Amino acid sequence: MKLWKLLIVVFSLLYISVVLILALAWINNLKLTAEWKTAYNFQLDPKAKISPEAQNAALKQKIQGLQPKGVYIMVDSAENKYYLKNNGQTIREGLVSTGSGVILVDPTGKRSWVFDTPKGEFFVKSKIQNPYWVKPDWAFIEEGEPIPKKMEDRIEGGVLGDYALGFGNGYFIHGTLYTRLLGRNVTHGCVRMADKDLEEVFKAARIGTRIYIY
């Protein structure tokens, strides 16, 4: 047998082997993907007194029962948008400013703050008209000012807008002087709203109204 013929045989064998392995690998792969649908079988609970269809309906009802009724507020911190909802229907939406996510470290190095807006489910805990701001320590540290010892020196009026809704741990939904920054992440964790939006939200919300921040 001549060399070229031998080479043809060898290459053919190689080619066939590669194609074969690829084909088998693909069959195996398809089977693996299909297994995602069929890997686990679910059996009827023998103790169950109702049909699986009825069980599903009951479970759906239970989940639906957990959903908030009436008015609730949703805040999208990524897009800096808020949605005022009533029984699932959006009744008002607009721009907000949420946490900047930056870190402030005390020059002494003992304390640090991360300015994030908390995420999750919250409730309106307080409703305040004409609120004033009690400046926390970080506000002075950030500006390189000494931390005052007297409480009066911490109070600043007219900066939170006409209304504020507290949702725990010192976080508020309040107004802003910097409406041009609405839609951006610039706050220390609070949610800032435009005056008109804040008024509507304040009127609609009650103590206990749910707030979802994500």
Next chain:
Amino acid sequence: MFRRQKERGRERQKVMSLPFVLMIFLSAILILSLLSPAYTQTKTVKAVKKETPSQQKKSGQLLPAKKVTTEKVPAQKASGPQPKVESKPAVNQAILKENKFLEEELSLAKNPQYYFVINLKDKKIELRARGMVLKSWTASRIRYSGKPVPLKVTTLAQKSALNPPKRKMIKPGETQESTAPTATKPAEPTKNKEPDSTATGTTDTFEVEALEITDMPGSYELILDNGLQISVRSKAGSKEKMKQNRELILWYAWLPIKNFLFRKKEPKPRMILYFENPRDAQGIYWAFIDGIKGIIWLP
């Protein structure tokens, strides 16, 4: 002379065709062995072995696919004529599967934290709280392979990206020069410069020192505690496209070969989510906080 030459030629042809015949024969055997129920049975039993008995007891409904068939086989043999029962159990399976999903979702919806649901059929990634959808993203394509993940609540164990976003640090006192006088200071004097001093047009053009959605990566990995590695990809830039093409070749050529050659080992579950808009991928990175719980749902 001619006869001898002809005979030799025939012999050579026979010799040459022998490996082909052998290969075809071998391939047929391999294909048959792969398609045979015995092969599938060993695979699924293995997958089930990973499930601890306590977990199965807890769920009460999770059972191996093949366990059911093995129970049925002797009964069919003994009873002689085999009854056709394919259509009704298929419907029931879908309902039972939904039942399991709803049970798992209920356990999540009872908690105040939001959770995710990845619907592989609709290619939807939903952020839910108390059973209602807060936000949803639609992937342009979803690929998945490897050992199937059970229909159970899972937790995000790790987020990893080539260029993860870094939080900026504020140097105390730096904002003093740029913020407004005390009387007009904002509610929470931010480290961002005063709007008027940085305004170059619309709101979007403000330069602010902050961690925003645009700082989030467009391509990254999410590793769940059930072993599933989710790669999130979005089309942005030629480099990213090159990377995705390389990944595509690996996914369709190398991964099947690897899974086939090492099929005795359980292949790790892997998933790739593709998004047309990079902002969708960035939004998921933003919303999927560490420790977020969720369900992978394939109806």
